[in-house]
Amino acid sequence: MKYILVTGGVISGIGKGIIASSIGTILKSCGLRVTAIKIDPYINIDAGTFSPYEHGEVFVLNDGGEVDLDLGNYERFLDINLYKDNNITTGKIYQHVINKERHGDYLGKTVQVVPHITDAVQEWVMNQAKVPVDDDKKEPQICVIELGGTIGDIEGMPFVEAFRQFQFKAKRENFCNIHVSLVPQPNATGEQKTKPTQNSVRALRGLGLSPDLIVCRSAKPIEMAVKEKISMFCHVEPEQVIFIHDVSSTYRVPILLEEQGIIKYFKQRLNLPIDDQPSDLLMKWKKMACRYERLLKVCSIALVGKYTKLSDCYASVFKALEHSALAINYKLDLMYIDSTELERSMEAENSVKYHQAWHKLCKADGILVPGGFGIRGTEGKLQAISWARTKKKPFLGVCLGMQLAVVEFARNCLNWEDANSTEFDPDTKNPVVIDMPEHNPGDMGGTMRLGKRRTVFKTENSVLKKLYGDEVFVEERHRHRYEVNPELTHCFEEKGLKFVGHDTEGNRMEIIELENHPYFVGVQFHPEFSSRPMKPSPPYLGLLLAATGTLNAYLQRGCKLSP
Numbered sequence: 001m002k003y004i005l006v007t008g009g010v011i012s013g014i015g016k017g018i019i020a021s022s023i024g025t026i027l028k029s030c031g032l033r034v035t036a037i038k039i040d041p042y043i044n045i046d047a048g049t050f051s052p053y054e055h056g057e058v059f060v061l062n063d064g065g066e067v068d069l070d071l072g073n074y075e076r077f078l079d080i081n082l083y084k085d086n087n088i089t090t091g092k093i094y095q096h097v098i099n100k101e102r103h104g105d106y107l108g109k110t111v112q113v114v115p116h117i118t119d120a121v122q123e124w125v126m127n128q129a130k131v132p133v134d135d136d137k138k139e140p141q142i143c144v145i146e147l148g149g150t151i152g153d154i155e156g157m158p159f160v161e162a163f164r165q166f167q168f169k170a171k172r173e174n175f176c177n178i179h180v181s182l183v184p185q186p187n188a189t190g191e192q193k194t195k196p197t198q199n200s201v202r203a204l205r206g207l208g209l210s211p212d213l214i215v216c217r218s219a220k221p222i223e224m225a226v227k228e229k230i231s232m233f234c235h236v237e238p239e240q241v242i243f244i245h246d247v248s249s250t251y252r253v254p255i256l257l258e259e260q261g262i263i264k265y266f267k268q269r270l271n272l273p274i275d276d277q278p279s280d281l282l283m284k285w286k287k288m289a290c291r292y293e294r295l296l297k298v299c300s301i302a303l304v305g306k307y308t309k310l311s312d313c314y315a316s317v318f319k320a321l322e323h324s325a326l327a328i329n330y331k332l333d334l335m336y337i338d339s340t341e342l343e344r345s346m347e348a349e350n351s352v353k354y355h356q357a358w359h360k361l362c363k364a365d366g367i368l369v370p371g372g373f374g375i376r377g378t379e380g381k382l383q384a385i386s387w388a389r390t391k392k393k394p395f396l397g398v399c400l401g402m403q404l405a406v407v408e409f410a411r412n413c414l415n416w417e418d419a420n421s422t423e424f425d426p427d428t429k430n431p432v433v434i435d436m437p438e439h440n441p442g443d444m445g446g447t448m449r450l451g452k453r454r455t456v457f458k459t460e461n462s463v464l465k466k467l468y469g470d471e472v473f474v475e476e477r478h479r480h481r482y483e484v485n486p487e488l489t490h491c492f493e494e495k496g497l498k499f500v501g502h503d504t505e506g507n508r509m510e511i512i513e514l515e516n517h518p519y520f521v522g523v524q525f526h527p528e529f530s531s532r533p534m535k536p537s538p539p540y541l542g543l544l545l546a547a548t549g550t551l552n553a554y555l556q557r558g559c560k561l562s563p
Helices: 016-029 070-078 090-103 113-129 154-170 195-206 224-233 250-259 262-269 280-294 311-327 344-349 351-363 378-390 400-412 463-467 486-494 538-547 551-556
Strands: 002-008 034-040 087-089 142-147 175-182 213-218 241-245 298-305 331-338 366-369 395-398 431-435 449-457 473-480 482-484 497-503 509-514 520-523
Touching: 002 016, 002 154, 016 034, 016 070, 016 142, 016 175, 016 250, 016 262, 016 280, 034 070, 034 113, 070 311, 087 090, 087 113, 090 113, 090 154, 113 142, 113 154, 142 154, 154 175, 175 195, 195 213, 195 224, 213 224, 224 241, 241 250, 250 262, 250 280, 280 311, 298 311, 298 351, 298 378, 298 538, 311 331, 311 538, 331 351, 344 351, 351 378, 366 378, 366 400, 366 538, 378 395, 378 400, 395 400, 395 538, 400 431, 400 482, 400 486, 400 509, 400 520, 449 509, 463 497, 463 509, 463 520, 463 538, 463 551, 482 486, 482 509, 486 497, 486 509, 520 538, 538 551
Parallel strands: 002 142, 002 175, 034 087, 034 142, 175 213, 213 241, 298 331, 298 366, 366 395, 395 520
Antiparallel strands: 431 482, 449 473, 449 497, 497 509, 509 520
16 A cells, blocks of 8 residues: 655645645556545544534535545545545544543553554554445555645644654655645745745654655746755755646646656656556546636526635535536536525615625526525525526525425415425424434434435436436435425425425435426435536536526437537
């Protein structure tokens, strides 16, 4: 097993996840089996209870793990399926060690950060690196490990110490450290500054790790003189300094790395049994990146949500839309609309924001209402859904978006004026969305219906069934506590809102479709988590096709994309 540790310096959020994913992609393109591990130094057991404004979206895995969004990057780039143990947190490690101490495994010993916590980290990494993540179920050959945060953070110290020890346990030819740093360019001088990188590398060396590659992030391409300066002051060869500037799309990053000789370097440094040239997989990435940059036709989608101030809150939704747009040769124009700004109360409070939000919604080619929690902004989402339904705008509701589509239909088509979800109004006379029987209202962490579940199509006459290639069932990832009330579904079906997909028992409503509408679809699951650059998610692809007016032609071609 070969291990590649990716650390970060100067600032967090520098793009370590994309760089780790891109390195994995390059090595996979050379015919190697690659897995990935993300280490988050926070004390939370997992990401499940975070607000999306803390660390971005919560990504859900097949096994129900609620993890950091970087695992979504790994899955999309490498086309693999990871597990919850591929995300290590300080909380998980300490819980593991404390449970062993209570069990008596350390009887008579003082349990300490070194060696017990650091040993637990190494043991976890070695065990998880062997778990197959590809469809062929073969053991991986390379494990890319991303250490979250920044070198020097107090909470990351035990992990840095663990890898200082681990480099000797794994042996030099099996362990490689890549340090990602920032090269800022102050506007006052316009000069690219190397001092933050020098200090960051010095701090890393002081903790016992020497970088084999220094990946320098910058806004603009870095000059050769800067490369030579970093090489000299950071004690590495010039070819060990890699530049990644801001690019038009993340598809371009593996290509930039490959152009700077990273395959040749890894082959020598880790004794890898590979050719110097990448395979067809990287050629496909090159073609995809070139296609992305040449797109001319634009499709605009309005994303109506409550976490719109930070794009990472809807990272997988954005990627799923982007994959689908690219598949049909359109450039995506994603307009984020804060759902509270569509509400009547906003008109009195700030009429400019109110009218701007409605202007965006009205000019969009399609409308998407993603998942979420809590009552804030729900009335604005209901307004957007009502607009999509009455004006026949293509619409996709995901998780809470589907539940609110049912609430909106109940209020405006069934005339149940107080119809609501018990999440927002526990005393409503028309509870069209209810909490699930197995839902535990006590603990919040890991108590939802999570992970990959089967949805069975109940009718042949379904747009989504056709988009999924006429499959009898589909398996998608879930994350919810509430569900559509199964006792009231007949009232909706009589008026044209069809529940075309159920769970395997037939009790849980999974997919809704509205009759006599170009595309009005709601799904209880989160299809965005399974979307891949070369395999777009069918519900999102359907939305893009309907928004560009090409859905019927696509279905008539037997769900084949035009060349």
